[in-house]
Amino acid sequence: MATTTRDLTTGGIAGPILAFSIPLILGNMLQTLYNAADSIIVGRFVGAEALAAVGSAYSLMTFLTSLMIGLSMGAGIVFSYLFGEGNQEKLRKALGISFMSIGIISLVITAIALIFQHPIMRLMQVPQDVYEDMAEYLKVIFIGLPALFLYNFYAAAERAVGNSRTPLLFMAVSAIMNVILDLYFVISLDWGVWGAAVATIISQWVAGIGIAVFSISRHQMLRFSLKDMVPEKSLFSELLSLSVLTSMQQSIMNLGILCVQGIVNSFGSGVMAAFAAGVKIDSIAYMPLQEFGNAFSTFVSQNGGAGKTERIREGMRVAFMLATLFGLIISIIVFIIPGPLMTIFIDPGETELIAIGSEYLRIEGAFYILIGYLFLFYGIFRALKAPAISLVLTIISLGLRVLLAALLSRLPMGETGIWMSIPIGWALADAAGIIFYKTLKKRRAS
16 A cells, blocks of 8 residues: 655645545544543443543543644644655654654653552542542553554654545554454453553554554655754754644643543542543544644645645635534534433443433533634644644633633532533633734734
């Protein structure tokens, strides 16, 4: 199978962006299936406490993973610009510097996670009836963090040059393997949450090593040498700035979710389990909007490198129209059938948990257009090499979410107040995004 690249600087706009985004959407859905498979199988065959443990662990793992994804995503902006410029030599240099830097950071993150696992869990207010299962799950799952770096680094590199199909291929193989191993380890061998964790890390390493070997052997443009890893001051500074700020944006996004998880945990394992299932469905539901924003970011980056400002402006008009359409369709589906969606993760007999999760989904699902716009703003500002603005928007959205969740959950509405805080944060961040874009546009035009 030959790898391909896609030049997004010529031809139509809507068609190429959609064609590029579809593999991203499918790939991210498959990546979500890693923990979703764990949750479904553990929830059905081990119990509600085990589901709560895996669900709470998911919030923590998403935060840690986002650090590495953000670093690779930020570096990917530079890769896209250099590809748009046609500067392959500098592209290989950027790849080498990024691989060395992000690789070291991923190992440090892994070490910190393993050393401080229990203090982190106590900070999350994990209930005693869930604590042991969650600790057992995390102890194994942290070993897969370097594999996530390997996969996401090469996935970012491939996507930067317009190839979104290769990352999808390896994620598909890995996701299928994870489901098969989950069924075998959890059901056949009765290994419980430990078996689910082992299945996940084996699958993650297959994806990471697989895409690295494939990219190096088949894609000369992405093949860098040891000398390319030696930092070059100006390029290293640009990569560091974009990578660190994007990583901060991604991690703060998930830190806010982690803080909300802590508030949810105070309501007990029942609400935890319902929230865990609801978040899985929620994240899968708006994933097309998230990946469409990432695809558009590559479009803006390549055209920015090629100096095609007018094409970027036209692309924005098309992108917001498509995000509106996608958001409406997804909202209608989730709002109408939240109960059946909840039974994917929770036994139909758990009517109270399904009711709690359904309320969460109806409140979030009604406002998916807002988060669709927010993902576009994130991608636009990253691609315009203004990741600090994406970071500020994230702080606005998540800061308000955590603050309102803490306040509203103390009222008689209880956990409903937590659910309501989320779309309020989206709306205010969108308003800020419009203001920031107009300000940036005027500043760069002057």
